[in-house]
Amino acid sequence: MAMAKCLAPVLIFTVFCCYAFIPSHASPDDFFQCLSASIPCQLVHAQSSPSFTSVLVSSIRNQRFTAPATVRPLGIIAPTNASHVQAAVVCGRRHGVRLRVRSGGHDYEGLSYRSLRPEAFAVVDLSNLRGVRIDKQNSTAWVDSGATLGELYYAIAQASNQLAFPAGLCPTIGVGGHFSGGGFGTLLRKYGLAADNVLDAVLVDAQGRLLDKNAMGDDVFWAIRGGGGESFGIVLSWQVRLVPIPPTVTAFRIPVSVDEGAMDVLTRWQEVAPVLPDDLFIRVLLQNQTATFEALYLGTCDPLLPVMRCRFRELGMRMNRTHCQEMTWIQSVPYFGMGAGATVEDVLNRTAATSAYTKMTSDYVRQAIRRDAWENIFATWLARPDAGIMILDPYGAAISGVPEPATPFPHRAGVLYNIQYVNLWFAGGDGGGAAQMKWVRDFYAFMEPYVASSPREAYFNYRDLDLGENAVVGNVSSYEAGKVWGEKYFRDNYRRLAMAKAQIDPDDYFRNEQSIPPLGPGK
Structure with a gap:
């Protein structure tokens, strides 16, 4: 070397x-x-x-x-x-x-x-290590793992207003962890995950070798695109496929309170959102007694309005042209991922400070939750003074069209939407946040009958140690102990990930409390 x-x-x-x-x-x-x-x-x-x-x-x-x-x-x-x-x-x-x-x-x-x-x-x-190199002619880019999503998005927009990349909403997220865990945002129904659009990568393995996808091998390259790159080495950079978008997109944000019929709109959303045209992404934020519907449409307001009124009347009939915010794709990044008044240049601010303490976890829903259950959720859980937020992201279309074994990310066909449970507070110290953390844990326990089971699924990029931790046996993480959390994140792909780990890092040098353990041949 x-x-x-x-x-x-x-x-x-x-x-x-x-x-x-x-x-x-x-x-x-x-x-x-x-x-x-x-x-x-x-x-x-x-x-x-x-x-x-x-x-x-x-x-x-x-x-x-x-x-x-x-x-x-x-x-x-x-x-x-x-x-x-x-x-x-x-x-x-x-x-x-x-x-x-x-x-x-x-x-x-x-x-x-x-x-x-x-x-x-x-x-x-x-x-x-945060360079971004755009190849406009071939609609590809190389991006270093230390770059943020905001830096990647900004560089793409500087090269073309008709190219984008399908990844997360928060501009300060580093691409290294995000890509290696899957990565989804407002373009997930049109173009799938960030990991679905990775073409190549450069990895430093546990021996200090510098490997591209050919040198690391098919199994390891498969593993780092959704299985968590930190288990297999240090991914330095990624080659990604850029995707076409129109020069004008439309966003809207419509809050509906419980008194205004939020329960009916939300109940219908579960069935409609995953089967809408793939150009239309509508997520829901549930907080207090309000469901806020946020959307990105790859087109202008004129064709969007009739789609909403025909396909999602419960929300579409409440909507008019004043709700439409037409903009470029790069302008939609601060719209969804930053506070009011944020500009395109603000997505480059990688040091945005936060004083929040947070606790989060996740679920997947494969059967629509009944209306009476939503009534209970609003009345019992979201009405509490220490309550947090539920964020519901719809699946379907492109993300569901990829076979479950194609990448480590298994939450594909049959998933209606992902749930993220979020609570935050602004004071630490003794007892600080105890009520907010209890709300997340108790609410998660309450939701068990309503979400995916056998296994109860979770999203790796919403990592939660409450789901389980590794146990080290003989200086190597235990495969059996890892199954407790590993099959929640990866379902049947967990075993293949452990076999890929054994190929690239059999001594388990790269490990943490939820890293993939090695599983040797014949085990």
């Missing part, structure tokens, strides 16, 4: 500079000295460094995980090229330090930068 070489005086300074930051309690002291041979010291932040805390919290999106009690990394490596990542892997293996990988910091359980177990680990923070 080629490594960057330094002149002797520079190397001596680099070793001294980086080694000075080694925390005295760290057992693998030689890890930092090893890094210093190949990585400039300003890119390595040990716990004792003045920059450590600011770098650690720079992309922590859930304030629950900023507390000092959280098990913290020995240090953070912020590579600027592939050789730095390769060096981190080689040094980590050599000196007994595991690596966790962070792109945007949105992991709902913070597993990209924290550990629930007292182990020696460091974080590879990919935020310096």
Whole structure:
């Protein structure tokens, strides 16, 4: 493996500079000295460094995980090229330090930068690797894992107002974790998942090798497109297929209260939303006593209105031209993913601070929930003072047309919609958030009769440790223990993911509390 070489005086300074930051309690002291041979010291932040805390919290999106009690990394490596990542892997293996990988910091359980177990680990923070290279002629792009969705979307829009990419709504999400877990947003019914549109990738494996899709092999390339890339190595960049969109799209947002008939509209939405034309995406946000219907239509308002009145009369008859917001696709990004008044340029703000503490989990619905159950949900759960939000995203069309084994993401044909349960609060400390977290957990338990079962399904990018954690047996994560959470996220694809893990990382170097365990041949 080629490594960057330094002149002797520079190397001596680099070793001294980086080694000075080694925390005295760290057992693998030689890890930092090893890094210093190949990585400039300003890119390595040990716990004792003045920059450590600011770098650690720079992309922590859930304030629950900023507390000092959280098990913290020995240090953070912020590579600027592939050789730095390769060096981190080689040094980590050599000196007994595991690596966790962070792109945007949105992991709902913070597993990209924290550990629930007292182990020696460091974080590879990919935020310096965020290039986007658009090939307009071939409608493709290469995007580095540290780029945000906002940066990717903005670069596409700069190249063409008739190209887009089907991924999530939140612009600050890092593409590395998002793509590797599936990734869906307002274009999911037209073009499927982000992972469905990945053409190639570059991965650093547990041996420090740099591999493209041919070198990593079909099974591993299959695995990183929806099975969680951090289990298999460090994905540095992705080649993706860009998709055509019209120069003008239409968005609308229509709130309907319980008193105005929200129950009837919502009950009908469950049956209509998954079978509408694939150009039309309508999701629902349930909060307090209101159902807010948010939509993106790939076209102008004139053809949208008759579609709504014919196919979804319960909402369409409440709708008129004043509800239509015609815009470009890139303008729809801040419309859905940011607050009121946000501009296209705001999608480039990757450091948008949040003071929120959050708890989230997910479900899938394969049979429409009865109206009387919705009445109970509004009256019993959404009316509470500590209640959170339900977000319902419709499936059908393109996302359901892909066979379940084609990617690790299995929630395809037969799924009506995904549910995300969200609660947030703004005060930590003793007892802070206890009621909000209890609401999520109790509500999730209440919903069991109404959602998919055998297994009860969940979306990997909405990671929830309440669904289960890995157990380590003989220094390798247990396949059987992993099934508890793994089959919820991946259904029958879990076993193939474990076999792919055994091919690329049989020693389970890349692991966390919900990483794929290796399953060797014949097991």
